[in-house]
Amino acid sequence: MTVMLVWWLIIMSFLAVTIRVRCQLDDLGFISIDCGISKNSSYIDDTTDLTYTSDMQFIDTGANYNISKQYISPSLSKRYLTVRSFPNGTRNCYTLRSLSIGWKYLIRATFFYGNYDKLNKLVVFDIYIGVNLWKTVNISQTLYSIMEEIIITIQNDFIQVCLVNTGNGIPFISGLDLRPLKNTLYPMAKGGQSIALYFRINMGPKDNVFVR
Numbered sequence: 001m002t003v004m005l006v007w008w009l010i011i012m013s014f015l016a017v018t019i020r021v022r023c024q025l026d027d028l029g030f031i032s033i034d035c036g037i038s039k040n041s042s043y044i045d046d047t048t049d050l051t052y053t054s055d056m057q058f059i060d061t062g063a064n065y066n067i068s069k070q071y072i073s074p075s076l077s078k079r080y081l082t083v084r085s086f087p088n089g090t091r092n093c094y095t096l097r098s099l100s101i102g103w104k105y106l107i108r109a110t111f112f113y114g115n116y117d118k119l120n121k122l123v124v125f126d127i128y129i130g131v132n133l134w135k136t137v138n139i140s141q142t143l144y145s146i147m148e149e150i151i152i153t154i155q156n157d158f159i160q161v162c163l164v165n166t167g168n169g170i171p172f173i174s175g176l177d178l179r180p181l182k183n184t185l186y187p188m189a190k191g192g193q194s195i196a197l198y199f200r201i202n203m204g205p206k207d208n209v210f211v212r
């Protein structure tokens with residue numbers, strides 16, 4: 001009887017470990033990727049306490065780069081220090097798995113060029129959710145980061161975020177996040193219809209900073 005119980009516990013703990021290792025989501029159901037950090041690495045972000053992981057489980061194409069030193073400043077979030085860049089192929093996709101069919105998610109992609117390729121060349125490329133165009137990313141100046149967001153109700157248990165080369169330079173990405181949302185939020189995002197961020201404004205700020 002006791003032996004059986006011990007075996008049962010051993011088997012259960014193996015199962016728990018296997019499930020944990022295979023799952024891309026953290027305890028909150030979040031995915032937080034710092035694109036371009038070395039394989040298998042992860043860290044806890046100072047300001048958010050969230051764990052950022054490498055691209056490894058999500059994509060197997062592209063190459064990692066550090067941004068150029070002159071763009072590094074103490075206020076720059078760690079996520080922007082590295083990028084993953086896609087010189088080969090027109091279309092390179094991140095696959096976010098283990099999602100819940102019919103749930104609403106916020107997906108956020110961030111881009112900071114930081115002259116990572118030492119070419120000082122501005123670039124324009126498209127981002128897609130699966131086969132649907134999300135946005136044209138236009139890196140029209142080098143000093144600021146770009147953040148794109150989309151809210152989408154998903155039809156499968158995974159989603160692909162694709163960077164598409166449109167002949168205007170090599171696509172790259174700094175960070176990719178996924179957050180589950182309450183289904184009642186943003187009622188316009190339902191069925192096949194999603195909503196993308198146009199801009200965000202802070203109404204009634206205390207410090208005169210209206211846009212973040």
Ligand SMILES: *[C@@H]1O[C@H](CO)[C@@H](O)[C@H](O)[C@H]1NC(C)=O
Pocket residue numbers: 039040
């Ligand atoms: C990443 O971790 C896995 C599992 O621990 C290991 O098998 C693999 O070799 C590691 N890859 C790298 C590049 O370190």
Ligand SMILES: *[C@@H]1O[C@H](CO)[C@@H](O)[C@H](O)[C@H]1NC(C)=O
Pocket residue numbers: 061062063085086087088
């Ligand atoms: C791109 O393709 C070339 C030629 O096949 C290869 O040498 C290189 O490693 C590839 N780079 C990336 C980032 O996949």
Ligand SMILES: *[C@@H]1O[C@H](CO)[C@@H](O)[C@H](O)[C@H]1NC(C)=O
Pocket residue numbers: 064065066
């Ligand atoms: C980025 O810089 C770190 C040290 O700051 C280094 O360990 C790493 O190899 C660099 N990565 C690339 C892709 O050059």
Ligand SMILES: *[C@@H]1O[C@H](CO)[C@@H](O)[C@H](O)[C@H]1NC(C)=O
Pocket residue numbers: 124136138139140
């Ligand atoms: C990118 O932005 C620049 C500056 O705003 C603009 O001149 C250019 O036409 C844009 N490119 C595309 C492809 O939208």
